[in-house]
Amino acid sequence: MCHLYHFTYSFNVRFNGAEVIGTAIALKLLFDLPLLWGAVITALDTLLVLLLMNRGFRALEAFVIALLMVIFACFVVQIAMAAPPVMAVLGGFIPRAQVVTDPHALYIAIGIIGATVMPHNLYLHSSIVQTRAYPRTDEGRRSALRWAVTDSTLALTLALFINASILILAAAVFHANGRFDVEDIEQAHQLLAPMLGVGL
Template structure:
């Protein structure tokens, strides 16, 4: 009897046999050693934190700062709900990858007709370019705030990170994870110090996590809430997670894959709770530093940086803000590169050298970013940042819906098919995301 999650009969549900795994140069490169459960669980820690990076990119910064400065702590509940949605969707990504040996891009290519797969590929590439555009702008602003580098030059400098990523990948995938986690630690320390300086009202912070009907009844508040949701669940993260979880050599038997799913879900859940902490810290900082001092119209990152010193009474506050933004931008560029590689190889089985793929993706992002910064300066980059989030919102349903439907199919998932309750919850989440992102897009079009 075949004990593997995908038997020969079940494989017939796919259009064709899958090809080479995602990022073959690192696939299965991290052994899962024997010993205690803690040691095996530790071997799975890492991919979740690369995914978490996408939940705290410059797009999240802009929406969280705007929400906190305008409405105080009230939108913390939106950040919490958005994070819960993300945890469930990323858990489905792990399930798909471990059960089938496919990333989401490969699964879409094998399950759908060729024209549909090519359309999904084009939309995924558009989303990754939009993501990279946000990272370019965020990194350039961070360089400007810390070192006074003009935005136009900062945008061009961001192309150099391709060499850093290539170097880390040559050392091994664990080095990539270590680099990302180290920068996340820097971000956490920076925000910890800034929150301490801001001295928020913790009673109001706790109350902010409770739902309020004002979010629905107040149109302006609803718009910002939709922006927070749209900037939280990122389509490229779904492709990314389903690819990098396969860097673990977890084995082929059903017990081994069930254990891998359990530890991978634990990894992504803990990492996304960390991401919630960072996003909540952004909103809390904006509420304490701006909203409660009467500055309720702060929306641009540079403006927030400038006002932190006089409002918090410390010269180190703006430096910490700029440093954490720069770390965030660098981290996000690493994960966007990997997502781009997974999408291109998975959907159309077209493989480029990682450095060449990086330069192509970064070049597509740099051209509009450089043009806007030269023509309009910082105010233009803020508008471009918002536009990139709208593009992501438009593409999101085309990643979420295939993920939910594929993991709900027993013919494709075998015995590791998602439980009915999980499929129902994920379906509700998908419907909410689709509806809210459509509204966000309509509001954007209508001005």
């Protein structure tokens, strides 16, 4: 029964539509792989997740943290190269009344919140709590819940900063240079390296 639960959990996490489509698009942009093959590779990486789960949840967590750190490092390098105005970036994290009164700003804010607080993300963290070894006492449960809240908060905060980095990078590279016509990810991918002046 436990293996069935883990398979269902892994299948739900990896086969959320956004992950399958996102991975397929990324593989197409990076390696010019057809979308269908990208989706097949996404299906195969579910098996990798299952193999890591057999080695223990710590191995899976380490793998996911390593991937997140690669993404985070790439954004740090790209944002450093784009050199956005620091005070304007920091000011963007302060809530303003304009977010509610301006439909365009509200649309962007809802997009950031929706991309950060995803239902499967919360499901993932609630599932992780169940795999933890903790004393099955009231104090043990309280401690497990405290760690779960801390874990979820850190993960969602990191997701917020990665999603904000996408907007910061787009504003610093495209908007600041008068490229208001960038509307899709393929166009952004083609323009980003030349506008940053790097090929990698």
